[in-house]
Amino acid sequence: MANLTPGPLLLEIKGYRPLGFRDAELAWPRRSVPKSGLWHSDPVTILCYHTVERDWRSTLAVTPEAFSEHCAWLARRRVVPLEEAIERIDRLGRLPRGVTALTFDDGFAGLYEHAWPVLSHFGLPATVFLVAQTLSPEGRAVDWAPTSPPGAGTLHLDQVLEMQAAGIAFGSHSYAHLDLINLDADECERDLRESRRLLEDLLKRSVPYLAYPRGLHNETVHHAAEAAGFSHAFSLPEGPEEVTSYAIPRAVIIPGNGVTTLRFKTSRLYLPFRRTPLWPALRAVARKVGLGLHLDQSHTGRTLPRTSRPRNRMRR
Numbered sequence: 001m002a003n004l005t006p007g008p009l010l011l012e013i014k015g016y017r018p019l020g021f022r023d024a025e026l027a028w029p030r031r032s033v034p035k036s037g038l039w040h041s042d043p044v045t046i047l048c049y050h051t052v053e054r055d056w057r058s059t060l061a062v063t064p065e066a067f068s069e070h071c072a073w074l075a076r077r078r079v080v081p082l083e084e085a086i087e088r089i090d091r092l093g094r095l096p097r098g099v100t101a102l103t104f105d106d107g108f109a110g111l112y113e114h115a116w117p118v119l120s121h122f123g124l125p126a127t128v129f130l131v132a133q134t135l136s137p138e139g140r141a142v143d144w145a146p147t148s149p150p151g152a153g154t155l156h157l158d159q160v161l162e163m164q165a166a167g168i169a170f171g172s173h174s175y176a177h178l179d180l181i182n183l184d185a186d187e188c189e190r191d192l193r194e195s196r197r198l199l200e201d202l203l204k205r206s207v208p209y210l211a212y213p214r215g216l217h218n219e220t221v222h223h224a225a226e227a228a229g230f231s232h233a234f235s236l237p238e239g240p241e242e243v244t245s246y247a248i249p250r251a252v253i254i255p256g257n258g259v260t261t262l263r264f265k266t267s268r269l270y271l272p273f274r275r276t277p278l279w280p281a282l283r284a285v286a287r288k289v290g291l292g293l294h295l296d297q298s299h300t301g302r303t304l305p306r307t308s309r310p311r312n313r314m315r316r
Contacts, residue, residue, distance in 0.1 A: 081127070133176045136152040170203060172209070
């Protein structure tokens, strides 16, 4: 098991309080404005994996050995289903201390062979966001992931149904994994609506949750997600981003993230720290010394200009 003591790379972050944060922002009232849904202090965050593969050389894949170490550590905390996490996140998108939730984007085939058995062994709930077109009669090749190896595949419907029967939840990762911000409002709504329709037809249950492809979103995308019938949507922010029902942040886990990094990314400090001027500086230093892969998540998402951020708050 990896050493759980943060090393110099984390700049002795344990005692650090992000710039500009007041005590009140770290101790949000348990029940304030009913529509905010942001009531808890001492939070951690929702995690985002992509796949678990032994032989991939990709920023999307962690090894089975690393994933097992992660799950062994997480099992000593409290991992909750995503619907419970939504009820408990605070105004910065974080969960109460000792609590986290697990999500997986894209629905890669390696989840069935390498991730699901480990999740089952430790009794950990998880939600997988599927690219709906991969389950359609015409199917879809994995052309959205340039770092995946040739022939990379996604889950088959029988595997999805088997995992669902065992307790794994599923959501939408859009219909075709397009960059939603490049679609007009009608195209975006049509893509998202069709993804939800197909998944609900196949899974025989409601699909209220969406994860944006590559974490890309703006207010037009939020309106399209709501119009398509989704109640909540999840992002992968690279910088300051208002938390709303349609912009719930997650922390992505990538190759090189050991248990020490996992501990930092699930801590109450991680999301606030990413909002400060120290984060770009730390990431630049990490890249120079060859550790950029351990910290950087720009391969999956990027923050849009402040003017594109939504005004609607997290709702109940």
